[in-house]
Amino acid sequence: MIKTTVYDCSLIELSKHHHEKGNITVVENNFTVPFGIQRTYYLYDIPGGESRGGHAHRELHQLIIAASGSFSVTLDDGNVKRTFMLNRPYQGLLIVPGIWRTLDDFSSGAVCLVLASKKYDELDYIRNYQEFIVYKNNGIE
Template identity: 55%
Template sequence: MIERIKLPKIEDRRGNLSVLEKDIVPFEFKRVYYLYDVPSGASRGGHAHIEQNEFLIALSGSFDVVIHDGNNTQTYTLNKPDEGLLIPNGYWRELHDFSSGGICLVLASAVFIEADYIRDFEAFLQFKKQ
């Protein structure tokens, strides 16, 4: 199930600090990457994972995450560095409307394996019917 997860936020007049520890993200992450300098009007994602789980955080700026579960579509706006979006395997995701300076941090439960990706939406719908 898609879930927003609030991250600990330690507020300080010198600046805030948020922490990612293994008991906060509900899977062991094996890969961390980030998206940045996404041009206006461009989209990222456009795939689903068979096995991999992901946790997305807007480190800076904002962007929309459009999730499709095979039947319904839901849009989540990420714009807080102390909140993440858990996307379990089996969900189609697209990232849109990056603000200027928007940065998306992704924690993934697996290293990159191309065979884990479903990159065709019709193939995704067939996968969901199985």
């Protein structure tokens, strides 16, 4: 297991091309993001006060984008927490493996777009925070 911290995660400025008819942002595999995109999904119609995430991944990299509206993402490496407010569709939050994430404070109409490095694999998830802490400290569960 590679030891990762919240400081290995960062906001990525995506290209924003302005035109009088509107803007366009392009995301490309292994160019805009440092991984090949194998899965794309989006969260929407999140009821007020609800949270999403609440897990970590063993191998998956993600780029999270507020395609519309805003929400916060709190990252936790077992020692340090960092919170990012996502509210621009031309910025993405790169999350590396081994980081616990929680998404909160969804604005009305928010759309959270997630680009992932792997297809869905339940075995890649760590859904219990205490198991996550053991995993981070010992590299085992």
